[in-house]
Amino acid sequence: MKSKTDFPNINQKKAEGMSPDGVPFRVLVVDDSMFVTKQITQILNSEGFEVVATACDGGEGVEKYKELYPNLDLVTMDITMPKMDGVTALEKIIEFDADAKVIMISALGKQDLVKKSLLLGAKNYIVKPLDRKKVLERLLMALK
Amino acid sequence: MRVEYINPFVEAAFKIIGQVIDQDATRGKLYLKSVSQPVLGVAVIVGLAGDVEGRVLFDMSEETALAVASAMNGEKLTQMNQLVKETIMELANMITASAVTKLQDLGFSFDLTPPAIFTGVDMEISNNGVEALIVPMEISQGKLEINVAIRERI
Ligand SMILES: [Mg+2]
Numbered sequence: 001m002k003s004k005t006d007f008p009n010i011n012q013k014k015a016e017g018m019s020p021d022g023v024p025f026r027v028l029v030v031d032d033s034m035f036v037t038k039q040i041t042q043i044l045n046s047e048g049f050e051v052v053a054t055a056c057d058g059g060e061g062v063e064k065y066k067e068l069y070p071n072l073d074l075v076t077m078d079i080t081m082p083k084m085d086g087v088t089a090l091e092k093i094i095e096f097d098a099d100a101k102v103i104m105i106s107a108l109g110k111q112d113l114v115k116k117s118l119l120l121g122a123k124n125y126i127v128k129p130l131d132r133k134k135v136l137e138r139l140l141m142a143l144k
Numbered sequence: 145m146r147v148e149y150i151n152p153f154v155e156a157a158f159k160i161i162g163q164v165i166d167q168d169a170t171r172g173k174l175y176l177k178s179v180s181q182p183v184l185g186v187a188v189i190v191g192l193a194g195d196v197e198g199r200v201l202f203d204m205s206e207e208t209a210l211a212v213a214s215a216m217n218g219e220k221l222t223q224m225n226q227l228v229k230e231t232i233m234e235l236a237n238m239i240t241a242s243a244v245t246k247l248q249d250l251g252f253s254f255d256l257t258p259p260a261i262f263t264g265v266d267m268e269i270s271n272n273g274v275e276a277l278i279v280p281m282e283i284s285q286g287k288l289e290i291n292v293a294i295r296e297r298i
Pocket residue numbers: 031032033078079080081237258
């Protein structure tokens with residue numbers, strides 16, 4: 001018997017957090033606030049992404065990146081965090097993997113800081129508070 | 145304390161609170177406090193560094209903190225647990241970061257530290273001799289005081 005899913009429905013939008021063959025993109029979320037981590041995870045899950053790990057400071061973020069590499073598609077990186085800030089963590093991740101796809105997500109929005117992050121290799125920059133549409137748009141852009 | 149420092153905090157508070165909690169927040173009259181003050185029950189401190197030193201203190205009752213965290217998480221939270229604390233800390237971080245961004249754009253060199261939270265009644269927080277300016281905010285969840293103390297480095 002054929003199930004309903006065997007017939008593609010043109011009205012049904014494909015979840016964008018997956019590759020064309022239906023494998024979820026794997027994301028590492030680095031932020032010192034459980035509130036933000038939860039918020040980002042909810043946004044990503046709703047679009048089919050998979051949050052494979054979270055870290056609450058820059059150092060832990062770098063460590064988890066190395067552990068997960070190369071089975072990882074994307075990193076979201078906060079900036080203001082205890083122990084190691086997100087810009088330093090970005091530098092260390094790019095040093096380890098020049099092709100890393102890191103997106104900065106910070107409440108700080110100063111142009112110099114955005115520029116610096118992009119020069120260091122960040123793929124995009126999102127200013128908090130988070131807007132679902134904006135987050136998905138910028139993350140998907142980085143994956144292209 | 146220079147008056148140019150305070151406006152960005154007022155603007156940032158309205159902007160961020162409007163986006164994440166309450167669009168109809170209002171502000172009471174600004175006032176100065178020069179002595180240590182008792183806090184309302186939940187206090188978040190964000191440190192400032194750079195050309196200046198100082199701190200911003202976000203002060204509210206536990207009831208207000210629970211209502212604010214519930215609104216921001218889109219679920220009813222009734223216990224002062226880690227999620228509530230980290231939600232309130234992130235609110236303080238967003239408001240301070242937004243003000244710091246504005247001040248940086250105006251040419252001041254400000255940086256901020258990750259937030260720290262203190263809870264409990266009968267708590268006093270010292271101003272270290274720096275005069276603090278209080279921005280009282282009324283939101284539908286209760287009263288939120290933003291207490292800014294900044295001193296220029298000599
Ligand atoms: Mg942070």
